[in-house]
Amino acid sequence: DVKVTQSSRYLVKRTGEKVFLECVQDMDHENMFWYRQDPGLGLRLIYFSYDVKMKEKGDIPEGYSVSREKKERFSLILESASTNQTSMYLCASRDAAEQYFGPGTRLTVT
Amino acid sequence: AQSVAQPEDQVNVAEGNPLTVKCTYSVSGNPYLFWYVQYPNRGLQFLLKYITGDNLVKGSYGFEAEFNKSQTSFHLKKPSALVSDSALYFCAVRDRMDSSYKLIFGSGTRLLVRP
Numbered sequence: 001d002v003k004v005t006q007s008s009r010y011l012v013k014r015t016g017e018k019v020f021l022e023c024v025q026d027m028d029h030e031n032m033f034w035y036r037q038d039p040g041l042g043l044r045l046i047y048f049s050y051d052v053k054m055k056e057k058g059d060i061p062e063g064y065s066v067s068r069e070k071k072e073r074f075s076l077i078l079e080s081a082s083t084n085q086t087s088m089y090l091c092a093s094r095d096a097a098e099q100y101f102g103p104g105t106r107l108t109v110t
Numbered sequence: 111a112q113s114v115a116q117p118e119d120q121v122n123v124a125e126g127n128p129l130t131v132k133c134t135y136s137v138s139g140n141p142y143l144f145w146y147v148q149y150p151n152r153g154l155q156f157l158l159k160y161i162t163g164d165n166l167v168k169g170s171y172g173f174e175a176e177f178n179k180s181q182t183s184f185h186l187k188k189p190s191a192l193v194s195d196s197a198l199y200f201c202a203v204r205d206r207m208d209s210s211y212k213l214i215f216g217s218g219t220r221l222l223v224r225p
């Protein structure tokens with residue numbers, strides 16, 4: 001089975017802190033994605049990567065950056081967390097058929 | 111621009127009754143269409159997808175979905191609902207010509223099945 005893991009299920013950070021969200025997949029997938037999920041808005045794509053060191057902006061990249069130094073790991077970085085970044089963050093990787101999602105990280109910025 | 115609409119925030123149904131969760135889409139060309147389910151405090155799980163061929167797609171847990179090109183819809187259905195089907199359901203679309211494999215998601219529909 002494909003496994004996508006995220007480093008934390010719950011995270012509480014203060015405004016202005018630098019935040020790292022880590023995602024690891026074990027199926028050698030080339031494409032990986034970061035989404036945020038908010039009630040009534042569904043999932044919105046923040047960034048995606050189609051290879052090591054390759055990244056592209058999604059629909060809502062402002063306030064975020066990403067890093068992909070190894071194929072299995074895709075990190076989402078909040079350079080200076082703000083309260084409007086309180087959300088559920090979901091990582092995914094894909095094969096030819098579908099995207100596979102991690103369990104999510106619920107981030108609260110106070 | 112591509113978009114997905116799930117017109118109902120919540121669907122309520124009694125256990126044993128049929129259920130339908132609606133989805134319409136807007137995309138250029140022929141899309142790939144997906145349904146995902148999210149149980150509380152969990153990530154999204156794949157239910158089913160439409161790629162080509164038969165308009166009725168069967169998926170996990172007894173769910174099926176019907177692709178209707180003329181109505182640009184991809185409604186999720188189940189003949190007999192279970193209380194355990196209560197969850198958040200997302201419809202998603204991908205443009206066949208998009209090499210990035212990005213998915214566009216609807217806003218989600220919460221399904222509540224009462225005993």
